[in-house]
Amino acid sequence: MRSFIRLTDFNISDLLEIFEIAENIDKYPNFLKDKTVVMFFPSNSIRTRVSFEKGIYLLGGQSILFDPATLDKKEDIKDVFGYLQNWADAVVIRHKDINLLDKISTVTDIPVINALTDENHPCEMMSDLYSISKLRSSYLEDEYLFVGAAGNIGKAWKEASEAFGFSLSQCSPSEYAIPDVKHGTNLSKLISGKDIICTDSIPQEILNDFKSYQITKDIMTQANDGAILNPCPPFYRGEEVSENVIDSDFFVGYAFKNNLLRIQQAILIYCLSH
Structure with missing residues (x-):
């Protein structure tokens, strides 16, 4: 066992x-x-x-x-x-x-x-990747972007990328970078060429540091065609994700989980x- x-x-x-x-x-x-x-x-x-x-x-x-x-x-x-x-x-x-x-x-x-x-x-990562595999046959060749701080979900995506071998980048203020993950601070620049956008909720005490890192419908249009948004629940409309992006086709949907x-x-x- x-x-x-x-x-x-x-x-x-x-x-x-x-x-x-x-x-x-x-x-x-x-x-x-x-x-x-x-x-x-x-x-x-x-x-x-x-x-x-x-x-x-x-x-x-x-x-x-x-x-x-x-x-x-x-x-x-x-x-x-x-x-x-x-x-x-x-x-x-x-x-x-x-x-x-x-x-x-x-x-x-x-x-x-x-x-x-x-x-x-790890269970959440397995479920997410299994669900993504149902949406995209190229899921292990896709480009993943995590937008958020270096908390357990960001670290979980790093661990998943190492185990499965897919490409992961992170976008956040520099002081919240995850060690040994490709990192950038410019969201509009970094989202270009990405297929899977992942987020995590932002702790209230650092929320102001992430005010320019909210994923919106307009931001998602700058990713690759067919890109999807996979926010880790609980997510908060108006904080790490906008109201309009959750109500759009970019959002993977509740059935994803x-x-x-x-x-x-x-x-x-x-x-x-x-």
Whole structure:
């Protein structure tokens, strides 16, 4: 069994195998029958939690939910999971500290699946790339642009580009550059020649620094023909994206995230099968 903590822990054939499982998810009825997946999610998680919980249910499994704060206690994490693995077949964890997930994966025999840390968001990246592959057969040859700060989503796109081998650039003020990613500060210049435009919400304390980096419908017309806008939810109209671009055909749409369910099912199947 394998854990799923970083995309770069896998080669591209592994990741494409997960896509193949997702594509054929109907071949795995009751895969989780008599299995229990313990999930650690905060109360404000919506999309990732709902899609994991429903995906586990549809595969015939049981999910048990805890707050991630349960993991931040005096008891040694080795002892917590020494007992927990008696009853859990896998764990799905949303926690700010990726090092905690690494430690858990070394002290337990069950898969540890990363549902978001301060460093990355591998399930989200897998879902996004799977959905993009349905829209664009050239998705691994396309030019990707991330507009935003060096937070977990920006770092997640960097990790995805390294794992899948596609070209990624970032546009932001220079002090928010992601290390080792092609970077520029001029949005009108940098969006030229790009196919996939990705954004992340901007923390309120630095929002003013990004006032000239909002993705608008006019800005999107400067990208390649057929370019698409993939904002990471929650997005905020009038901040990182304009009202008119979200209401335009550039926006990938809400159904784009529907594949979170089958991709997260596929990740569970892959991890429990290898």
